[in-house]
Amino acid sequence: MVGILFSRSKLSHLQKQVCSHIVQGIRKETSKIREEWESSLTGKTPTLSENSDQDAYCFELLSMVLALSGSGVGRTYLAQQYPLLQDLFSLLHTGTPRIQRQVISVLRRVLPEAKPQTLASILSVPNLPPSEYSIVSLASREDDNEVYDVNKPGILDVLLACIGKALTVQTKIKASGPQKGVTSMTLAECQLDSKSASSTGSRWWMRGKMDSAMANKIISLIQDMASGLLSETWATVTKAAVAEAILALTKLDENVRAPQTCVKTPTMWLSLSSLCVLDQDHVERLTSGQWVSSPNGQHGQPRPTCDNHDDGETQAIILCTECGNLCADCDRYLHLPRKNRNHQRQVFKEEEEAIKVDLHEGCGRTKLFWLMALADSRTLKAMVEFREGKQSTAKSGLGVCRFCGTSSNTGLLAIGNVCADTECQEYAKIACIKTLPCGHPCRGIKDEDPCLPCLHRCGKQETLKQDADDMCMICFTEALEAAPAIQLKCNHVFHSHCVRSVLSKRWVGPRITFGFSLCPICKATIDHPVLRDLLKPIQELFEDVRRKAMMRLEYEGLHKAEAITTPGARFYQDPAGFAMDRYAYYVCYKCNKAYYGGEARCEEQAGAVEEYDPQELVCGGCSDVSRAQVCPKHGTDFLEYKCRYCCSVAVFFCFGTTHFCNACHDDFQRITNIPKLELPRCPAGPRGKLMDGDECPLHVKHPPTGEEFALGCGVCRNAHTF
Ligand SMILES: [Zn+2]
Numbered sequence: 001m002v003g004i005l006f007s008r009s010k011l012s013h014l015q016k017q018v019c020s021h022i023v024q025g026i027r028k029e030t031s032k033i034r035e036e037w038e039s040s041l042t043g044k045t046p047t048l049s050e051n052s053d054q055d056a057y058c059f060e061l062l063s064m065v066l067a068l069s070g071s072g073v074g075r076t077y078l079a080q081q082y083p084l085l086q087d088l089f090s091l092l093h094t095g096t097p098r099i100q101r102q103v104i105s106v107l108r109r110v111l112p113e114a115k116p117q118t119l120a121s122i123l124s125v126p127n128l129p130p131s132e133y134s135i136v137s138l139a140s141r142e143d144d145n146e147v148y149d150v151n152k153p154g155i156l157d158v159l160l161a162c163i164g165k166a167l168t169v170q171t172k173i174k175a176s177g178p179q180k181g182v183t184s185m186t187l188a189e190c191q192l193d194s195k196s197a198s199s200t201g202s203r204w205w206m207r208g209k210m211d212s213a214m215a216n217k218i219i220s221l222i223q224d225m226a227s228g229l230l231s232e233t234w235a236t237v238t239k240a241a242v243a244e245a246i247l248a249l250t251k252l253d254e255n256v257r258a259p260q261t262c263v264k265t266p267t268m269w270l271s272l273s274s275l276c277v278l279d280q281d282h283v284e285r286l287t288s289g290q291w292v293s294s295p296n297g298q299h300g301q302p303r304p305t306c307d308n309h310d311d312g313e314t315q316a317i318i319l320c321t322e323c324g325n326l327c328a329d330c331d332r333y334l335h336l337p338r339k340n341r342n343h344q345r346q347v348f349k350e351e352e353e354a355i356k357v358d359l360h361e362g363c364g365r366t367k368l369f370w371l372m373a374l375a376d377s378r379t380l381k382a383m384v385e386f387r388e389g390k391q392s393t394a395k396s397g398l399g400v401c402r403f404c405g406t407s408s409n410t411g412l413l414a415i416g417n418v419c420a421d422t423e424c425q426e427y428a429k430i431a432c433i434k435t436l437p438c439g440h441p442c443r444g445i446k447d448e449d450p451c452l453p454c455l456h457r458c459g460k461q462e463t464l465k466q467d468a469d470d471m472c473m474i475c476f477t478e479a480l481e482a483a484p485a486i487q488l489k490c491n492h493v494f495h496s497h498c499v500r501s502v503l504s505k506r507w508v509g510p511r512i513t514f515g516f517s518l519c520p521i522c523k524a525t526i527d528h529p530v531l532r533d534l535l536k537p538i539q540e541l542f543e544d545v546r547r548k549a550m551m552r553l554e555y556e557g558l559h560k561a562e563a564i565t566t567p568g569a570r571f572y573q574d575p576a577g578f579a580m581d582r583y584a585y586y587v588c589y590k591c592n593k594a595y596y597g598g599e600a601r602c603e604e605q606a607g608a609v610e611e612y613d614p615q616e617l618v619c620g621g622c623s624d625v626s627r628a629q630v631c632p633k634h635g636t637d638f639l640e641y642k643c644r645y646c647c648s649v650a651v652f653f654c655f656g657t658t659h660f661c662n663a664c665h666d667d668f669q670r671i672t673n674i675p676k677l678e679l680p681r682c683p684a685g686p687r688g689k690l691m692d693g694d695e696c697p698l699h700v701k702h703p704p705t706g707e708e709f710a711l712g713c714g715v716c717r718n719a720h721t722f
């Protein structure tokens, strides 16, 4: 139909009529879905479910729109349907996931055709952000004195809100008292006490939550917009809008800076969202220098006067490497000529307005004197730390715990600058107490040679990509400097105790997987000399699983499978990776060796196992109840049992009598109560289901379902079947 509609370069009257019907249809559906969304927010009704007839009509209409947007004529037409654009943004927040996905696809195609100015008026956004968004140009603009309105929406807020509603935010208060601990919350949770749509004004979509898959799609949409993939105009507006949302934090009034108030402002959440889509341009253009009020402060410098005025009283704002200290007027005037425009300039601000923006390893961060906020786009975790008072006084050295920052004059801090807190005392036991050549204390661990590079990035530390204020990406609750840290072989830095805990806890669930042993940032294998005690057994287990999986791959004749031999395939020339992904192995509780428990996809179908008793994981050799023959070639190393209740390889051995596969184990209460005669015959699927056909998936003759059966040596058995 779409082909016929848009095969020409202009729309006929009939075609226009069909389109306007679709647009009207969407309008009706949108308001219906919004109503249901509103009532689901108040908890009166459940949220709309996907693939129900509730969302089906809207989904079909959007499929038409998506098809229309495939042609140039279609995109131009759609971009002019202002009510439709409005509806799309509404559905983005209220629709079911499949509707949201369609909306995002349509937006990707239609936005390049829509002018930012038009979109602004559709979304009742009063003005676009200044395209010259760097704080240097903002500082030299005259009308910068306008009062900041917390409720004034920005052009991209409707998209940024999608990210904000998926964030988990930890808040911390760094104060002088012994107030440790963090609170964790989502936007939806901190709105619980603000009643209705009226509290968010025109930004009604700031309410509710968004799932993380959708937030990730929005993150990549905004990143593509910023990189110019949609259009150059949108690239400029997007970067400026992200900058605007971040700078908004500096404009927050003193009375909303109190933690409990601040976390409820849209400003806070939108700026955290912006940190997820930060790019390197922002880092340089948004960071300011800082004047200090006291002339003896160690950081920054006292505020100078304008060199150009030379009257000894007009205060400078901008420091230009060529022209010296300048006030806003002189800066504008001197840098007007084209030849002067590439001068290196930096804005200097009072401590109250100074801002520092950073982007380290995908984690965006902004620092003001009263707050530090950071957000990680990959995990959608964010962190807001409220700082009390002026930093200049707190930094004065004596009486501040080197880990938690607590300051006190009780004398407890006298030894090594560590407070009495048990955690800090534990950290102190493993911490290095040396002072680095730059004068900063070493933030590494004891007896390491050489010491951890200075986390304040003193000197040229090429290998260091993080700094003292960055969160440890494992715990995501404390800054790197808050506990002794180590730099792994891949150069990433984490708290020593966090890495150790990850390596000790190992994988989640019964099946052995090795994802935990990779760096959370770059996925290189975790390695550091002090971790050898933990890494050695992991390495041995890895080799054991690898060897067994490779052996099985060969016996099954899959070592030349397409997935391994096709260039570009996920496991191209990586048979071991393929085998370990394909087969599921478990650690035997008795002999501590890895044993085979079926193919991984069977386990995935059975669903995630949340709770299990590791004592029930026993290999064939150690659970040889029927005294199966020992294989003359392989002993009991590869001895496998059949699940008593179906034709799958067993994983669990329970009650000292019974072998179960994953799925049957999950459902054991029901299955073990089915009378033996009512159990399905071979071929029997998991959970007592009958399978099609008459070939046993294990390719063996075995006693009826409900009886124990040793499959024998897995290696030899499979060798026979192929
Ligand atoms: Zn402490």
Ligand SMILES: [Zn+2]
Residues within 6 Å of the ligand: 432, 433, 434, 442, 443, 444, 445, 448, 450, 451, 452
């Ligand atoms: Zn050290």
Ligand SMILES: [Zn+2]
Residues within 6 Å of the ligand: 436, 438, 439, 440, 454, 455, 456, 457, 458
């Ligand atoms: Zn240093």
Ligand SMILES: [Zn+2]
Residues within 6 Å of the ligand: 472, 473, 474, 475, 476, 477, 478, 494, 495, 498
């Ligand atoms: Zn940590």
Ligand SMILES: [Zn+2]
Residues within 6 Å of the ligand: 488, 490, 491, 492, 519, 520, 521, 522, 523, 524
């Ligand atoms: Zn790494």
Ligand SMILES: [Zn+2]
Residues within 6 Å of the ligand: 588, 589, 590, 591, 592, 593, 618, 619, 620, 621, 622
């Ligand atoms: Zn065993």
Ligand SMILES: [Zn+2]
Residues within 6 Å of the ligand: 643, 644, 645, 646, 647, 648, 660, 661, 662, 663, 664, 665, 685, 686, 687
């Ligand atoms: Zn089973």
Ligand SMILES: [Zn+2]
Residues within 6 Å of the ligand: 646, 647, 682, 683, 684, 696, 697, 698, 700, 702
């Ligand atoms: Zn069977």
